[in-house]
Amino acid sequence: MSQLGRVKQWNTFARCWHLFDAAWQNPLECSPTIEKYLKGLNKPIYHPLVDCGDHVVVINSKQIAFPGEEWRRRAYFHHTGYSGGATWTPAWELHDRDPTMIFRKAVYHHMKGNLFRRVVMERLHIFSDSNVPEEVMENITNQIPPLRSIPKTLSSYSKEEIEKYPKIIDYPEDFILSKN
Amino acid sequence: MFKIPVSGILLGASKVSTKMFVPSIGLHVSAPMKLKEIHANKVGGKLIIEGAFVPSPRKDHLIQNNNECCPLCSLGLDVKHTDVLILSQFVRSDGCMMPRRVTGLCKTQQKRMSKLVSMAHKAGLMCDLAPANSKKDPSKRKLWKKYNTYYDESTIKVYESHFKTIKDNIILDYMKSKNPEN
Ligand SMILES: [Zn+2]
Numbered sequence: 001m002s003q004l005g006r007v008k009q010w011n012t013f014a015r016c017w018h019l020f021d022a023a024w025q026n027p028l029e030c031s032p033t034i035e036k037y038l039k040g041l042n043k044p045i046y047h048p049l050v051d052c053g054d055h056v057v058v059i060n061s062k063q064i065a066f067p068g069e070e071w072r073r074r075a076y077f078h079h080t081g082y083s084g085g086a087t088w089t090p091a092w093e094l095h096d097r098d099p100t101m102i103f104r105k106a107v108y109h110h111m112k113g114n115l116f117r118r119v120v121m122e123r124l125h126i127f128s129d130s131n132v133p134e135e136v137m138e139n140i141t142n143q144i145p146p147l148r149s150i151p152k153t154l155s156s157y158s159k160e161e162i163e164k165y166p167k168i169i170d171y172p173e174d175f176i177l178s179k180n
Numbered sequence: 181m182f183k184i185p186v187s188g189i190l191l192g193a194s195k196v197s198t199k200m201f202v203p204s205i206g207l208h209v210s211a212p213m214k215l216k217e218i219h220a221n222k223v224g225g226k227l228i229i230e231g232a233f234v235p236s237p238r239k240d241h242l243i244q245n246n247n248e249c250c251p252l253c254s255l256g257l258d259v260k261h262t263d264v265l266i267l268s269q270f271v272r273s274d275g276c277m278m279p280r281r282v283t284g285l286c287k288t289q290q291k292r293m294s295k296l297v298s299m300a301h302k303a304g305l306m307c308d309l310a311p312a313n314s315k316k317d318p319s320k321r322k323l324w325k326k327y328n329t330y331y332d333e334s335t336i337k338v339y340e341s342h343f344k345t346i347k348d349n350i351i352l353d354y355m356k357s358k359n360p361e362n
Contacts, residue, residue, distance in 0.1 A: 024328055065328035068335070072324050092324035151262040151330070154306045165265045167238040168251045169283055177217045177234065 012043050017055045017139040023063040024150045027106035033144060034058070034107050038120050048116070055123045056144070057136060062099035062128040065148070066091065076105070099128035238269075248350070250286040252293070259292075261299035261331050264306050271297055275309040288342050299331040 001009075018037050020030070036042055040052035066074065074091040095102055103126050111117050125136060154162070171177070217234045220227060247254035259266055270283055270293050277294045285293065300306050302325075304318030319326050 024330070026330075063328055065330050067330055067332055071327050071329065090324070092327055095327060148330075151303065151305055152264070153304070154264040154268055155308050157265065162265060162268070163237070164241060167242045168255065168266065168269055169285070170238050170242050171215055171236055172282055172284070173215075175215050175282065176231070177215055177237075 012045060012052070015054055016141055017057060017136075018142045018144050019140045020056055020058045020144040021060055021146060022058050022103060023060040023146075024065045025146060025148055026066060027064050027103045028110075030147055031107045031110035033147065034124065035111055037144065038107070038123055039111075051119075053120055053123055055125065055139070057132065057140060058103060058124065058126045059130050059132060060128075061103045061126050062095075064103060071095075076102075100126040248353070249346075250284060250289055252285055252289045259296060260333055261296045261303065262305065264300055267293065267297050267300050268306060268309060270294075271306070271309055273309060274311045275301060275306060286346070288338070288346075292336055292338070295336045296333070303329050303331065 020034065022030070034056055037056050038053050040046050040050075040054060043052050045052055071092040072090060075088040076091065076094050077086070077088055079086045091102060104121070104124065107124060108117065108121055111120065215234050215236055216231045218229065219232050220229045222228075243251070243255070245251045245254050252259070257266070261267070270278055270285075272278060277297050280287070280290045283290060283293070297306075301310075304321075307316045307318055310316055315321070
């Protein structure tokens with residue numbers, strides 16, 4: 001067996017740990033990618049009854065992004081079981097209470113439902129910020145690339161960079177510039 | 181009914197009278213085509229407010245537009261709401277969109293740009309360009325506004341008929357310039 005093939009085999013049979021930065025990522029878009037690593041769908045030995053999935057550590061889950069008015073319009077349903085116990089919580093309100101729940105629900109609901117799903121979900125570790133315990137961080141060997149580029153704010157550019165950027169329009173004649 | 185023509189005549193008369201004193205040669209004592217800036221200085225307990233002429237800060241990096249279209253149409257850019265370096269050129273220092281007589285864009289692009297600017301503001305990408313009393317940090321906003329949001333540019337409506345009239349006008353003008361006899 002070649003050297004590369006041997007490493008590939010180690011990676012296949014070992015339980016790897018992957019890091020995923022959720023800042024500015026849509027949880028509904030990344031759940032297929034996360035599921036692929038959690039279940040081990042990318043491995044050649046994959047079978048529904050083979051327990052070959054990896055661990056995924058998701059950081060910055062408080063900074064997830066939704067498109068348009070999704071924060072207001074998206075509702076999460078819960079029923080206590082008693083009559084009149086139904087509640088519909090907007091996504092932003094749920095995110096106020098628990099910043100990891102929307103991401104966990106997105107991954108959980110994307111997976112096909114059977115009892116094995118609970119076992120797979122145990123391998124998903126979500127942290128609302130980048131403070132990850134040392135015993136988790138030391139296992140990580142791979143980082144999953146972000147699906148959506150993080151937008152740059154205007155304050156992240158330097159003043160010279162903004163001034164030297166090509167200008168499309170000029171001020172008209174007799175335009176009064178404000179002081180700041 | 182009677183007053184309107186009288187005022188019109190008066191206006192015309194005033195125009196004629198001013199024209200008599202303006203020299204016909206293009207001679208100007210002060211530069212007429214310059215930007216103005218308001219300076220407020222305090223000299224010995226007196227506040228002096230004056231309008232001073234300044235050169236345009238964008239002069240060196242301006243893209244020359246030789247087309248008949250507006251600057252954005254002639255460049256053919258696909259502007260997204262994350263392109264803050266482009267969008268910040270169309271706003272004032274407090275973040276409000278400049279009117280069409282200042283930007284010089286066509287109606288379609290002006291509408292599109294103002295939508296994109298509002299998207300960039302809502303996404304918190306241009307928080308420095310805001311009124312002085314505002315909270316500049318987007319994470320300190322109320323309710324759902326404090327969370328990260330991105331937008332889809334395809335939700336901005338584009339009026340096809342307007343594009344069609346512009347296209348037709350350009351073709352017509354081109355035909356006229358080709359054979360000026362007709
Ligand atoms: Zn145009």
